[in-house]
Amino acid sequence: xxxxxxxxxxxxxxxxxxxxxGVAPTGAPSRRRCHSPFHDASHARRGTIAxxxxxxxxxxxxxxxxxxxxxxxxxxGSWTPHQWRDRPAAQLPDYxxxxxxxxxxxxxxxxxxxxxxxDIQHLKAQLAQVSxxxxxxxxxxxxxxxxxxxGADKVRTTFNLLLRMGAMVQAESGTNVVHLARxxxxxxxxxxxxxxxxxxxxxxxxRGDAVNGPAFTEKDRVPDPKRLxxxxxxxxxxxxxxxxxxxxxYADLRRIHNEAGLSxxxxxxxxFTSHEALLLNYEEAxxxxxxxxxxxxxxTGHFLWLxxxxxxxxxxxxxxxxxxxxxxxxxxGPSLSPDELNRLIDILDPNNQxxxxxxxxxxxxxxxxxxxxxxxxxxxxxxxxxIWSIDPMHGNTRSAGAHKTRMLADIVKEISAFxxxxxxxxxxxxxxxxxMTGGHVTECLGGSVQVEEADxxxxxxxxxxxxxxxxxxxxVAHELAGLVANKAGDSACVA
Numbered sequence: 317x318x319x320x321x322x323x324x325x326x327x328x329x330x331x332x333x334x335x336x337x338g339v340a341p342t343g344a345p346s347r348r349r350c351h352s353p354f355h356d357a358s359h360a361r362r363g364t365i366a367x368x369x370x371x372x373x374x375x376x377x378x379x380x381x382x383x384x385x386x387x388x389x390x391x392x393g394s395w396t397p398h399q400w401r402d403r404p405a406a407q408l409p410d411y412x413x414x415x416x417x418x419x420x421x422x423x424x425x426x427x428x429x430x431x432x433x434x435d436i437q438h439l440k441a442q443l444a445q446v447s448x449x450x451x452x453x454x455x456x457x458x459x460x461x462x463x464x465x466x467g468a469d470k471v472r473t474t475f476n477l478l479l480r481m482g483a484m485v486q487a488e489s490g491t492n493v494v495h496l497a498r499x500x501x502x503x504x505x506x507x508x509x510x511x512x513x514x515x516x517x518x519x520x521x522x523r524g525d526a527v528n529g530p531a532f533t534e535k536d537r538v539p540d541p542k543r544l545x546x547x548x549x550x551x552x553x554x555x556x557x558x559x560x561x562x563x564x565x566y567a568d569l570r571r572i573h574n575e576a577g578l579s580x581x582x583x584x585x586x587x588f589t590s591h592e593a594l595l596l597n598y599e600e601a602x603x604x605x606x607x608x609x610x611x612x613x614x615x616t617g618h619f620l621w622l623x624x625x626x627x628x629x630x631x632x633x634x635x636x637x638x639x640x641x642x643x644x645x646x647x648x649g650p651s652l653s654p655d656e657l658n659r660l661i662d663i664l665d666p667n668n669q670x671x672x673x674x675x676x677x678x679x680x681x682x683x684x685x686x687x688x689x690x691x692x693x694x695x696x697x698x699x700x701x702x703i704w705s706i707d708p709m710h711g712n713t714r715s716a717g718a719h720k721t722r723m724l725a726d727i728v729k730e731i732s733a734f735x736x737x738x739x740x741x742x743x744x745x746x747x748x749x750x751x752m753t754g755g756h757v758t759e760c761l762g763g764s765v766q767v768e769e770a771d772x773x774x775x776x777x778x779x780x781x782x783x784x785x786x787x788x789x790x791x792v793a794h795e796l797a798g799l800v801a802n803k804a805g806d807s808a809c810v811a
């Protein structure tokens with residue numbers, strides 16, 4: 317539906333010339349001459365990553381151009397990546413040394429892209445299949461990535477957990493699954509309060525490792541732009557690890573398919589990356605113009621989303637998101653009115669492009685039936701190709717003593733209500749968005765291996781919001797598999 321996408325605004329049709337440069341499985345970078353004098357050394361690394369993600373040959377991609385934004389705007393349309401700076405911006409850090417922040421931003425702008433246009437378009441094509449009701453989107457990962465907890469094993473557990481969950485859904489329903497990890501960029505979080513008080517001391521709130529530190533000290537809580545360099549370094553290593561795991565995943569896939577009872581033939585795995593587009597100075601630094609598509613692309617991740625606190629129609633985050641060609645998500649909470657949703661779709665997906673926009677409900681088990689139907693009516697009435705997904709985490713947070721937690725029963729209840737309501741309204745329940753970890757944490761309550769309130773202090777490791785542990789995530793996948801297959805789930809495992 318809708319016309320051909322406009323170039324340089326909110327997406328562009330894929331071209332063969334955009335496919336990633338692949339290299340030999342050994343990972344040795346290609347050194348042959350490129351088609352453009354603007355080629356930089358990062359393309360060899362991007363080609364290695366693309367190959368490991370199951371992508372194709374080396375011959376077909378034109379490189380990014382690193383000219384001035386004004387010159388590129390003449391080709392790609394009137395939008396440029398710095399325009400967000402003219403809009404009111406919520407949830408951004410207030411750096412005490414703005415000159416230091418500008419120096420860091422310039423260093424980041426000179427760094428290679430983290431992901432390729434070809435892989436972003438690959439994801440958009442897969443999401444178009446979700447929009448067409450032929451696939452299901454499984455999105456999940458850490459609430460916020462941590463510098464201190466980072467390691468290859470942690471990345472691998474997230475990778476394998478998403479594969480296991482996807483295999484369970486596919487085995488039960490026969491539906492293809494798009495795997496989208498919250499990883500390689502989820503280093504910042506919006507906060508409801510700008511400060512935190514303990515006793516007589518009030519300090520800035522912890523906003524994620526890319527902004528400040530979690531320790532309750534004045535030194536740790538001051539926003540430090542140098543943290544963006546460490547976030548980029550960790551994101552770069554994470555993308556490389558995901559690529560390596562994807563390339564070597566056949567051994568794991570055979571075991572995972574056997575565990576899930578999935579008899580489908582083994583195929584190359586596509587594991588895409590996603591994060592909230594919160595720190596716009598970081599995103600701007602990695603927003604690159606691609607001459608082959610005549611579009612701007614965010615190269616920090618394949619998929620970016622706008623949070624419920626940063627989706628103001630006239631705000632900086634919406635202004636930034638409208639101009640990039642990546643697939644994007646929009647969190648939709650109880651405060652979002654039908655009129656606002658209509659206006660946001662007009663801005664973010666003016667060409668009604670399949671795979672461009674994912675609407676992620678986050679209402680809470682007790683509010684989803686009140687709010688979701690009116691928003692579904694908006695997309696139905698306008699014939700929108702936007703995907704509807706559900707985030708059953710953020711609306712179900714509660715306090716248990718000194719800890720924030722979530723009940724697995726509430727999470728499953730909201731997912732089940734989402735499936736029932738979307739189907740009753742003639743819409744497609746297209747995906748789920750989870751905060752989870754492959755570790756054995758005790759942050760959410762319930763599950764087939766019971767976590768009770770008294771267990772919370774045992775391994776409560778999150779710096780922000782509570783996450784499902786490995787078994788709880790698999791419990792959700794069990795319920796989800798039955799719902800995607802349009803069967804009644806067995807709720808005994810989530811009590």
